[in-house]
Amino acid sequence: MSDQTPLVRIEGLSKHFGDTVALDNLTLDIAKGEFVTFLGPSGCGKSTTLRILGGFERPTTGRVILDGEDVTRQPPEKRHVNMVFQDYALFPHMTVAQNVAFGLELKGMSRSEIRRRSEEIMSFLELESYASRYPLQLSGGQRQRVALARALAPDPALLLLDEPLGALDAKLRGQVQQELKSIQRRTRKTFFFVTHDQEEALTMSDRIVVMNKGKVEQDGTPEELYFRPASRFVAEFIGETNLLSGQMRGTEGDKVVMDWENTTLLGTAPAGIPGKGQPITASVRLEKLGFSAERPQTANAVQGRVVGKTFLGSRMAVQVAVGDGDVLLKAYVDVQTGQSVDDDLIWIGWEPDNMAVLND
């Protein structure tokens, strides 16, 4: 298999449940070794996609091609795909070792092979000392690792992960995110991860597919999605942002020129250049706005009045009223640098690359 052909090819996939359309004509390729995250609110179609890939649902229309083979109508047990379930679905009446060996047994491996392989995978995930325990005797984090070990043991071509961190507490979650990412790198497995947590998606993924109402909103790297969101939905769903509503004036090279609050701003348009004179919305992230007392050297600069401050620990969120005072911009100030924002009037500046015109 050459690296050019995708591992998974999803062609025109739709799923209807009665009158509701859970998934609407999804077409997508997943390359081998990728960590792809499907991100979106509940009911956006991400879980349906995952369940179709796992073989638990049959699509209304469309095909799933895995490793060059059409698996759309194959039952789950026939696919080289394994899944880490949201509730882990560990078998309560089997020990950790028996759970891990379950898939290997059914592959027809010999006892010695099963033992070797499960020991290998359990030591890889640091589970050796729990081998003879039952799932109920483990902590949440340990259960999660057992679920991962069990799904990795049969050596699947594609690993599906259905919000596997949802049941963990916030502190543990950060740690497990790092672990999961490093496991993915070391095993070079293709991970198909589903979550509604944007922070989780940004931390771990090579690529994020943002879904909404059964359709793809944007498909790109975490950086692309964060700094150059294509739509208002993506801009608002991922992180916090300033939305600037103005009017399209024209282009200047590869930049877009917009009128906003009696100022002219420069920005990028990753989702396509809108027509001249149209009302448009642009997004700029809080951390991309810089403060200064004098007019800054950046291409975009506006003057405003500080109207509110929120202390957040290492940094401070500042609200600045711009123009006539009805438009608020939010920005972060680093507390350590001791930057002063106490002045009434202040300049805010940012570069065109950090502002994206959205596709409403």
Place this chain on the structure above:
Amino acid sequence: MNDRPELFRGNRIFLACIYWSFVLYVFVPLILMVLMGFKDSKFIGFPIRSWTLEWYVGVFADAEILSTFGYSVAIAILSTLISIFVGTWLAVLLEGRKFWGRTIIFGLAVLPALVPGIISAIAFRIYARWLGIEPGMGAIVWAHAVHNVPFVVLVVMARLSTLPRSQIEAARDLGADPLISFIRITLPYLVPAILGASIFCLLLSFDDFVRSFFLGGYEPTLPVLIFAMLRSGMSPEINAIATVALILTAVVGIWAERFTRRMNKDS
């Protein structure tokens, strides 16, 4: 009990009296019956002046009575096996599955439990005749099996409804076909329910009179034997037989109650 407000204290004492009177109501007749089995007289009635174990000795020396015990136990075991097999299969079909006619099938599945005893016995008697089953052990086993299926269905369905769907999906995902995932995941999960239902069926069958009476041949089951003896007059011998049956069922019942509770706590 301490957290109950003072306010309801008067009610509580009144209700406690009712509860303990009810306990007396359910226990006293049985205790008297057991005591009467030790009376050193052929006549049933109070007061009891002298005591004996002769009636119990008689029961255990009587080969016919012992074989009746064996016969009843054998019927209970065989009919329970059938009820469990059919009832579990029905529960698996009915639980969490939507299909046309599901409500009808469910209604029919629990029907035998709702038919009043005499009518159920008559209907089985007629049907057995139609099928060509002679009255006797086979007919009783069959009637008990059918009558007990609803209890298995209800108990197993209740347990099955708490099995997360992801358990089966995980098994399928790891390469188990539907049958293997049923045997290796679903069935172990159902064990407490199946054991509980089995005990219940065993006791129902062992205690059943009306079906055994109408479908039996010449050999009586234990309740039928006691009934026949009672019709020709009370005697302490009956008390001894009834007491042995009582101890057997109560012990099995209590053990099952504790066992299923422990199993449910474990999982």
Place this chain on the structure above:
Amino acid sequence: MSFDASAKRGGHAPDRQDRTFWGRLAGWGPYHTLMRLATASPRRQFLILAAFPILWVLTQHLGPMLQMLRVSLTDAYPVAPGVEQSFTLDNYARFFGDSIFWMPFFRTLTFAGVFTLCTLLITYPVAYFLARHVSRRNQMLFLLLLLIPFWVGEIVRTYAIMILLGNTGAVNLVLKTLGLIDRPIPFMYTSFSMGVGIVYLTALYMLLPLYSALEKLPQSMNEAAADLGAGAWTRFRRISLPLTIEGISSGCTLVFLISTGFYATPVLLGGPSTTVFAETIAGFFHVAGDEWPTGAAFATIMFAAALVITAAFQKLMGALRKGDRK
């Protein structure tokens, strides 16, 4: 550690004998083919799962009832050789023709209704006490105490009541000792003894639905009502009773259906003036031959009546519940 799928596949074939049972089964040709055929489509898989249980309930659960109905409409059963069996409604007509038949029928329904009401009145306070005044930890213990006698069979318990109520029974002994009576009161072979016996046998079927309904009621509701000035009776009538109607309804239905079906208990505890319909029906099956169709017809009438009454009762309870919500 190898995670490269292609390197692994097609490796050395494992020794068949060393595989686990499930591995061998899953890889066994005939089984594999069979499963593939069985699971070829969700529809076929469903049919294989559904065929046996559906066939069972139709032939074993519904079959006997339908056959009973069919026999009740024929003039002779079992059919003697050389005789033509024909359709008739005579068996039903016979029921209305003679008071010796319909008297026990109405008596049975009346008794069943009265006994059901008695059971309800006796067990409601017991269930109430269990659910509301016993701590969670002890509830199971208190309930188990009541369950034990109910594991004992119908006949044994009926016999226990005979000993209790007989002329030389415990009750008469106590009354005599207390000097309240000179000669024993003849409790036995009356509708009283029958009632004591039937309530004794059915109490559990009432107690359990009531208990589970009452157990779901939060204690705070009663406290809130008391806080608003409701007395004990008002609290019971306005809070507990309406909210446990479902439990009452299912308990009564169950007990009523069971009560109509008793045969041995009325035979042993009742007398000539308390003959119930079950005894009438049974009479037709003690003699061999052509009385079966009549027995079947009578059983059908009984079942239909019991169903109509319970259905009407449930409807009434449903209306009561709805009325209360308004």
